[in-house]
Amino acid sequence: MYAIETNSLTKEFGKVMAVNNISFKVDTGEIFGFLGPNGAGKSTTMMILTTLLKPTLGKASVAGFDVVTQATKVRQNIGYVQQEISVDEFLSGRENLLIQARLNHVPKDQAEKRIDEVLDLVELTDRQKDAALTYSGGMRKRLDIAGGLLNRPKVLFLDEPTVGLDIQTRRKIWEYIKKIHEEFEMSIFLSTHYMEEADQLCDRIAIIDYGKIQANDTPKSMKAALGNYSVTFTFNDLSKKSNFLEKIKEIEHVKDITTKDEKVTVFSSKETIMSSIFNLSSGLGIEINSITFTQPTLDDVFIAYTGHDLRDNVGTYDRRKEHIKMKRIRA
Ligand SMILES: Nc1ncnc2c1ncn2[C@@H]1O[C@H](COP(=O)(O)OP(=O)(O)OP(=O)(O)O)[C@@H](O)[C@H]1O
Numbered sequence: 001m002y003a004i005e006t007n008s009l010t011k012e013f014g015k016v017m018a019v020n021n022i023s024f025k026v027d028t029g030e031i032f033g034f035l036g037p038n039g040a041g042k043s044t045t046m047m048i049l050t051t052l053l054k055p056t057l058g059k060a061s062v063a064g065f066d067v068v069t070q071a072t073k074v075r076q077n078i079g080y081v082q083q084e085i086s087v088d089e090f091l092s093g094r095e096n097l098l099i100q101a102r103l104n105h106v107p108k109d110q111a112e113k114r115i116d117e118v119l120d121l122v123e124l125t126d127r128q129k130d131a132a133l134t135y136s137g138g139m140r141k142r143l144d145i146a147g148g149l150l151n152r153p154k155v156l157f158l159d160e161p162t163v164g165l166d167i168q169t170r171r172k173i174w175e176y177i178k179k180i181h182e183e184f185e186m187s188i189f190l191s192t193h194y195m196e197e198a199d200q201l202c203d204r205i206a207i208i209d210y211g212k213i214q215a216n217d218t219p220k221s222m223k224a225a226l227g228n229y230s231v232t233f234t235f236n237d238l239s240k241k242s243n244f245l246e247k248i249k250e251i252e253h254v255k256d257i258t259t260k261d262e263k264v265t266v267f268s269s270k271e272t273i274m275s276s277i278f279n280l281s282s283g284l285g286i287e288i289n290s291i292t293f294t295q296p297t298l299d300d301v302f303i304a305y306t307g308h309d310l311r312d313n314v315g316t317y318d319r320r321k322e323h324i325k326m327k328r329i330r331a
């Protein structure tokens, strides 16, 4: 049995295809991530899986139960921490959790014990009696996450668990998520638009853009598909750019080329790519200004699959470019 299984899942809001024919499976025990920019369809998918929205078309099951026909069963088996912080500021941390426990039908005789346990897990025991109003953003998020654990879910949904938090706080939350995953042995489905988060936490990720899954694999194999080497450089004679890039593309071990402003990045499976670029440039009378040699990151993978990076203004990007990029990436 899969923790989550979807088949041609689709959600339309009027003319907007928020989720467009999505099929994927999440294994039991896996941490699976949806990585995508604003408006990609992450929250909509999550709301369908947590039974808050009905799909327009397609099917989905969570913990073995159909999200439409067995919604109550699904709800009994999941925890859901929504994107917006939902704690009641005027109640204490503990009071917030008591309400959560009641909403989730946690048996009364077990509620207090479980609250102690989750408070300890997210290290809020000392502050449990203080009003949530006095908590930092990171602490509020931790309280939210704690609330999602009270009914001992088989599948935990975390919608952008660290959005808007500073990097130290984000790292801390990642630690809690890893700890929760180990201690409760649950499956986790999270969404994020942070590459590093997907890379650090997820066993497998799906890159989602404009409601569609563009790639679905382990972060490691996604990076490996670009080869193990990446070279980024700038050069002086831009009139020769297309000729130069064509020549590089012809090199047998080159997997992909992306450009951003003046910078060109070449992905390759061979270390010799650096010298090949120098040879070609001197042959064409081009002078390389700066050059760096690294390994592909998940950022690179995202650009290779979608034609834009996560920080670009996605509203203005060219869909044709996306298509070219998709074809170009070679496994
Ligand atoms: N209730 C709604 N009515 C109409 N359109 C909606 C509704 N909810 C979402 N949408 C649209 O569906 C698309 C996907 O939105 P969604 O919230 O799922 O994206 P997201 O990936 O979660 O983005 P973000 O990173 O900003 O949270 C967007 O174009 C959004 O405007």
Ligand SMILES: [Mg+2]
Binding pocket: 042, 043, 044, 083, 159, 160
């Ligand atoms: Mg969202």
